[in-house]
Amino acid sequence: MKLLEERIRKDGTVIGTEILKVDSFLNHQIDVELLSEIGKEFKRLFEKDNITKIVTIEASGIAIACLAAKEFGVPVVFAKKSRSKNIGTEVYTGKVHSFTYGVDYDITLSKKYLSSEDTVLIIDDFMAKGQAMNGLIDICEQAGAKIGGIGIVIEKGFQSGGELIRSRGYHVESLAIIESMDENGITFREQ
Amino acid sequence: MKLLEERIRKDGTVIGTEILKVDSFLNHQIDVELLSEIGKEFKRLFEKDNITKIVTIEASGIAIACLAAKEFGVPVVFAKKSRSKNIGTEVYTGKVHSFTYGVDYDITLSKKYLSSEDTVLIIDDFMAKGQAMNGLIDICEQAGAKIGGIGIVIEKGFQSGGELIRSRGYHVESLAIIESMDENGITFREQ
Numbered sequence: 001m002k003l004l005e006e007r008i009r010k011d012g013t014v015i016g017t018e019i020l021k022v023d024s025f026l027n028h029q030i031d032v033e034l035l036s037e038i039g040k041e042f043k044r045l046f047e048k049d050n051i052t053k054i055v056t057i058e059a060s061g062i063a064i065a066c067l068a069a070k071e072f073g074v075p076v077v078f079a080k081k082s083r084s085k086n087i088g089t090e091v092y093t094g095k096v097h098s099f100t101y102g103v104d105y106d107i108t109l110s111k112k113y114l115s116s117e118d119t120v121l122i123i124d125d126f127m128a129k130g131q132a133m134n135g136l137i138d139i140c141e142q143a144g145a146k147i148g149g150i151g152i153v154i155e156k157g158f159q160s161g162g163e164l165i166r167s168r169g170y171h172v173e174s175l176a177i178i179e180s181m182d183e184n185g186i187t188f189r190e191q
Numbered sequence: 192m193k194l195l196e197e198r199i200r201k202d203g204t205v206i207g208t209e210i211l212k213v214d215s216f217l218n219h220q221i222d223v224e225l226l227s228e229i230g231k232e233f234k235r236l237f238e239k240d241n242i243t244k245i246v247t248i249e250a251s252g253i254a255i256a257c258l259a260a261k262e263f264g265v266p267v268v269f270a271k272k273s274r275s276k277n278i279g280t281e282v283y284t285g286k287v288h289s290f291t292y293g294v295d296y297d298i299t300l301s302k303k304y305l306s307s308e309d310t311v312l313i314i315d316d317f318m319a320k321g322q323a324m325n326g327l328i329d330i331c332e333q334a335g336a337k338i339g340g341i342g343i344v345i346e347k348g349f350q351s352g353g354e355l356i357r358s359r360g361y362h363v364e365s366l367a368i369i370e371s372m373d374e375n376g377i378t379f380r381e382q
Contacts, residue, residue, distance in 0.1 A: 023301065023304075024303070024304070025266075028268060028269065028271070028300075028301055028304065029266050029267070029268040029301075029303075029304040030253075030257060030260070030266060030267040030268070030269070031266055032257050032260040032261050032265075032266065032267060033261075033264070035257070036261065058249065058250035059249035059250040059253060059269070059271070062221075062250060062253045062254050062257075063253050063254070063257045063267070066221060066223050066226070066253075066254045066257055066258060067257060067261075069221070069223040070223050070224075070227065070258075073224070074223075075216075075220050075221060075222055075223065076220070076221040076223060076254070077219060077220040077221070078219065078221070078250070080219070080250075109219075110214065110219055110220075112215070112220075113214075113215070113219065113220040
């Protein structure tokens, strides 16, 4: 997605060769107009998949999922990173390993809001090693929901997540795939 | 807002006289069409306030803030509940007391995304005792930003937050204000 790649080049900050900060428009401050365009692109890419629900993970997936859901006309449900007092006991639970913080944590999603009648589009802001995505897929499988597709805003193509998830047979679309980056610039994969 | 009051009556779950669960449409599963209508109502209520940015708090404020921001044509920035490794050291910090969990925690917002040039609409899903709102107001004051208004989806009118925040002179609009509730039903304040 050219608009997104240009924005990453203009406003993203590369630290070393692995960290890309996009907190000026994607995951701290949020450019809602850009997210509307991203939502339209996801709609175009997954419009034949009969999506009934968009699943994401708090916090930075929520904004992207909601603007996409507006295009699809379906609800969003987001997995929570800690067991909230108000979520109840009837939950699906997935495990996620965070390489940033060096810990495992559980994500939970209430059984009331995901079932075998759903065809899900899973959306997240980043995919690197695919840890959060594995947890979300696990939750969808527990629910018996069909995974209609997986939509990622920025994939770190030099890490293993994209290949791992695609090798499991899922329809994955990443709007920008970074082949490599350093302080001199970013190289995107041709798509 | 009649549409919202009807939805709370239909799909909300009252536990005792103080807890209202709306996780089927507002803060776990999200009805994006309802949130679009809520966004339009906030636009109507604050359209003369020259809002340049919407400020909220993760996680459940993000969806509401983004759908409202789409109406205003301004960016969102959300306060984080824990100091993320990626947020940097240049942050405003506010303190919030959680009565649900009996703990104090810090919320942070990067200094890059809020300044004295901003006129802010603060948005959140609930207001009860006003603790999260105090933290958000504190952050806006540290930034020197003007608070153009405060928009709440559901106010627990039987708790002290709404009165405290209004007594400080802020323009507060709550789309549904609950006077009282129990297993027999919910009484909303006439507005």
